[in-house]
Amino acid sequence: MSHPQPTLSANRGAKTKRSWVGRMKKDRWLYLLLLPGLLYFLVFKYLPMWGVLIAFQNYSPFLGFWNSPWVGLGHFQTFFTNPDFFRLLRNTFILAVYDLVFFFPAPIIAALLLNEIRVGIFKRLVQTFIYIPHFISMVIVASMTYVLLTTGGVLQELIVQLTGHRINMLSDPDWFRPLIILQIMWKETGWGTIIFLAALASVDVEQYEAAVVDGASRFQRLLHITLPAITGTIVILLILRLGNFLDNGFEQIFLMTNSLNRTVADVFDTYVYFVGITQGAFSYSTAIGLFKSLVGIVLVYGSNWLAKRFGQEGLY
Amino acid sequence: MLSKYDTLGEKTFDVLNYLVLALFAAVTVLPFVYIIAGSFATEVELMERKFFLFPRDPSLSAYYYIFRPPRYFAALEYPSSSPYSAR
Numbered sequence: 001m002s003h004p005q006p007t008l009s010a011n012r013g014a015k016t017k018r019s020w021v022g023r024m025k026k027d028r029w030l031y032l033l034l035l036p037g038l039l040y041f042l043v044f045k046y047l048p049m050w051g052v053l054i055a056f057q058n059y060s061p062f063l064g065f066w067n068s069p070w071v072g073l074g075h076f077q078t079f080f081t082n083p084d085f086f087r088l089l090r091n092t093f094i095l096a097v098y099d100l101v102f103f104f105p106a107p108i109i110a111a112l113l114l115n116e117i118r119v120g121i122f123k124r125l126v127q128t129f130i131y132i133p134h135f136i137s138m139v140i141v142a143s144m145t146y147v148l149l150t151t152g153g154v155l156q157e158l159i160v161q162l163t164g165h166r167i168n169m170l171s172d173p174d175w176f177r178p179l180i181i182l183q184i185m186w187k188e189t190g191w192g193t194i195i196f197l198a199a200l201a202s203v204d205v206e207q208y209e210a211a212v213v214d215g216a217s218r219f220q221r222l223l224h225i226t227l228p229a230i231t232g233t234i235v236i237l238l239i240l241r242l243g244n245f246l247d248n249g250f251e252q253i254f255l256m257t258n259s260l261n262r263t264v265a266d267v268f269d270t271y272v273y274f275v276g277i278t279q280g281a282f283s284y285s286t287a288i289g290l291f292k293s294l295v296g297i298v299l300v301y302g303s304n305w306l307a308k309r310f311g312q313e314g315l316y
Numbered sequence: 317m318l319s320k321y322d323t324l325g326e327k328t329f330d331v332l333n334y335l336v337l338a339l340f341a342a343v344t345v346l347p348f349v350y351i352i353a354g355s356f357a358t359e360v361e362l363m364e365r366k367f368f369l370f371p372r373d374p375s376l377s378a379y380y381y382i383f384r385p386p387r388y389f390a391a392l393e394y395p396s397s398s399p400y401s402a403r
Contacts, residue, residue: 110340113333122334129341132348144347154350154367190344218326 055287068283075287084271092267095248098181104241106185107192108234114193115200115226116218127197130190141187142255145179146170171260180256184249195237196230203229235312242299246292268292355379 024031055075057068079085110130117123133141148155149169160166169175203225211221250269257265268288276285300315307314349369354362355378357371365372 110337113337116330116333117337122337126337126341129345133344144351147351148347157366186344189340217323218329 052286052290054283055290057283059283059286061282071283075284076291078284079288079291084266087263088266088268088271091264092246092248092269095177095180095253095267096245098177099184099248100241100245102181103185103188104238106189108196108230110189111193111196111200111230112222112226114197116222127190127193130193132190133187134191136187138187138249138251138255141183142252145183145256170256171258173261173264176256176261176264180248180252183252183256195233199230199233200226232313235307236315239300239303239307239315242303243296245299246295 054065054068056070056072058071058074059065059068063069114123114126117126147153150156151166151168156166156168167175169179207225208221211225216224246268248267248269250273253265253267253270254273257270272285272288275281276288304314304316346369350367353369353371356374356376357368358373358375358377361368361372
């Protein structure tokens with residue numbers, strides 16, 4: 001959207017050397033097409049961004065944005081010296097790492113497995129089935145988890161019969177993180193395969209045929225043709241994911257939190273809600289949000305730089 | 317499904333692959349079927365039977381219950397005053 005067909009204007013520019021005003025006039029319709037997109041980002045993304053200034057104020061809704069007193073980095077100081085800080089950071093970080101280690105590879109593996117299926121109808125059927133959970137809201141997923149895992153719930157009873165132990169996963173702090181990761185895997189793995197399957201669809205079939213002639217086994221074909229074909233996609237998705245590294249998905253954590261697993265369930269996202277919205281500490285929670293975004297920016301730039309060092313394309 | 321040029325390992329992989337993906341598809345779909353079937357079942361049946369995909373005697377009583385005024389429509393009109401609003 002932000003690139004208004006550079007080839008078009010480049011061709012015209014080659015014919016007659018124009019000033020940039022002339023070029024803009026020439027391509028005015030393309031720039032007009034660009035305008036709604038630009039306006040969207042200005043109005044809904046860049047304008048509200050000034051709101052982060054209240055992280056450096058003692059914002060009060062009664063004094064407003066202009067009259068609230070400035071406090072500099074005071075809120076950041078309170079946050080970093082807060083005894084809760086390390087617990088929150090730990091919980092957020094562990095969940096984020098679990099997400100990256102267990103959930104991130106799941107769609108890749110699922111796509112690779114689906115790619116090996118040769119019976120078209122079976123492949124399409126599985127695809128349709130595994131896409132379904134993406135379309136339901138996290139609230140439904142959470143309530144289904146509660147229905148299946150409470151005492152007397154189908155899964156709870158199944159586990160009792162299989163293992164002989166009664167584990168209450170919903171209130172056991174040790175089971176909170178696996179449960180969150182399992183939920184997100186259940187919900188989003190299928191949907192995540194789409195982008196990889198699209199990348200795989202563009203692989204030239206001749207490469208496989210040539211590999212077969214050369215005597216490559218299926219595993220070798222997977223390793224040397226299929227996997228390289230999606231490496232670029234994997235790297236880009238990984239960089240994008242790192243930008244939201246400290247986002248654990250507020251809704252899901254909020255819905256799965258109860259008084260028994262709070263020690264491991266409190267993360268930055270829910271803390272911002274409890275402190276910021278329910279207790280009205282707007283500036284303080286904005287400071288926490290800003291801290292999260294800063295970590296995200298550092299990770300995106302860092303991983304992009306690293307990806308380029310390793311010869312991958314990266315984001316920009 | 318299986319090509320005769322495949323080695324034994326590749327055939328084993330194929331079989332396992334179909335099983336794993338079928339299991340994955342079942343795991344994503346079955347909870348839905350259970351919830352939907354449960355919504356059409358009677359309260360008694362839901363208590364009695366551990367797991368089912370088709371209710372024994374289908375009933376719409378659960379739907380009568382949620383769509384009976386004022387419950388559902390009150391929640392639409394006054395989100396803040398509904399019994400289900402956030403803490």
